[in-house]
Amino acid sequence: MLESPMPSPALPSIIPRHGKKPKSNHLRRVLRGLLPILKWTSGIVLIGWCLKSSITRKTLLPVADDYSLDGSHQLIADDSSLQDPMPVLIANSNKASKVSISLPDHLQFPLKPSEYNTICSRYEDVARRLQHQNSRSGFHQKRDSQDYYYDDPNFMDIKEAEAYGLLPVRHETKLADQSNPQGLYSKLREKEPSTHLGTTGEVCETSLTYVLETTDAGIGKTLLGLWLSYAFREHFRSQENSKSHPQGKVFALLRTGFEALFHLAHQDAGYVTTRVSELADLRLRDRRVVGLHVRRGDRHPWEPQYQDSYTPLETYIDAANDFITREFHPKAANSSAIPHSEKSNAELESQILLASDDPDIYDAPELANTNRVQTHISLANKAALDAASPATAPKSSDSEVTFNKFVEGNVGWEGGFFPSVFWGLGDAKAGSAAARGLREEREDPSPSELSLSLRGLVARAYLLDLKILGASDAVVCGVSSIGCRLLAVMLGWERGIVEGRWINIDGGFGWTAFEEDKVR
Secondary structure, three states: OOOOOOOOOOOOOOOOHHHOOOOOOHHHHHHHHHHHHHHHHHHHHHHHHHHHHHHHOOEEEEOOOOOOOOOOOOOOOOOOOOOOOEEEEEEOOOOOOEEEEEOOOOOOEOOOHHHHHHHHHHHHHHHHHHHHHHHHOOOOOOOOOOOOOOOOOOEOOHHHHHHOOOOOOOOOOOEOOOOOOOOOOOOOOOOOOOOOOOOOOOOOOOOOOOOOOOOOOOOHHHHHHHHHHHOHHHHOOOOOOOOOOOHHHHHHHHHHHHHHHOOOOHHHHHHHHHHHHHHHHHHHOOOOEEEEEEOOOOOOOOOHHHOOOOOOHHHHHHHHHHHHHHHHOOOOOOHHHOOHHHOOHHHHOOEEEEEEOOHHHHHOHHHOOOEEOOOOOOOOOHHHHHHHOOOEOOOOOOOOOOOEOHHHHOOOOOOOOOHHHHHOOOOHHHHHHHHOOOOOOOOOOOOOHHHHHHHHHHHHHHHHHHHHHOOOOEEEEOOOOHHHHHHHHHHOHHHHHHOOOEEEOOOOOOOOOOHHHOOO
16 A cells, blocks of 8 residues: 555535535634634633622721722731721622721730720721712611611621631630730639628629720719629610610619629728718708719800800709708798798708819808818819928839929819819829810820829719718709719619609709710
């Protein structure tokens, strides 16, 4: 076969074979032309499918201060972009996007108050914009910012985000160490019995940690939150569509917290016992005891007429005298309706106890017939401090520094309680700046021992005032003050609210735990 000649190539025949027509090349040309189009189409479909798969996966985006939901500042989350506690956006093209909170594992807990405040404020801003964005995308949602019990459908719980792999799983919570000056508390002590509260010392299976650190200089808000948190899991939730706090339930919560937690330090408890016994002796002789709580300083009335000033002192004393008169003359409209000659010795010898954050109030002529509620710890004005201050002071126990002529640094409480004065306690320069209004409320991570001691005295004075005023037959105060709202709780719902022994002189508002719920 190798020697056989190669077959000659055959030319295409122009005569149809077997009588059939030759096949047309038109279909082949059409298919040949469609092939590139099909390739391009397949490529586009493939790319689109890949993009869709990528987009539909939930993407974690930190929410920076300049973040906008239109994607102009989107940052893909990684270990370096989530070093601080912050809200994070979880984007999803098929469903409404979500927002969660990133709490990096390296943080010590509890966080600083400023960090919690930043998280909450930024979350609220992001949640509002996210709700608007989801609505534009067809995910219609209704957000009522006035509803305290609003459950944000756009929020994804941190544990859920961790389960999806969107947030790194945190390890065991790191508590700030007691030796760390920035630390807030150490680990709980093991089953240490507390004879002060009458407990057996057994550790609860479930508990609530309430951090007693705040940038708010006043102690009233802390007390309110502490009492309210004590038993909130049992009563706090109201009906789903409630537009305001269920005041009766909140009052009961506060009362529970007050009864369980309001115990004074041993150095003050003895004084209170003696003072309350004196008031009980007055009642045994048919005398009445009315407490006056006059808050000045940075707390102004809710009543529009006095929002830029203070309620006149005559309003307080008139309300107290009216109560005493009605106790002895139930049908009397007010104290002036009964002539002095018709008042009994018991009525005339009834006492009005006065407590105020402004030491000058005690010398006001309108309140000349009142008595200080307590003299154990009292706030003083600058004149009293200067008179009591020596020209020099001994060396402090923990420092070699000698304080010379610190009379100039004395800052009294004239005008009442102001945060700037509180933060300046124990620091002459800071106190002088505070007196000039140059220092604002802020965090102080490392106050001196002297500052802490003075702040403690202010807090003890406040608690003493509340404790003894709460033992009165009635209390006259302004509801704009948190201390006034706490005094209602100390009187109790039946005595204070139902019987009207809690007397608010600020604009006719009723009792409320929270300012946003105030109603006349």
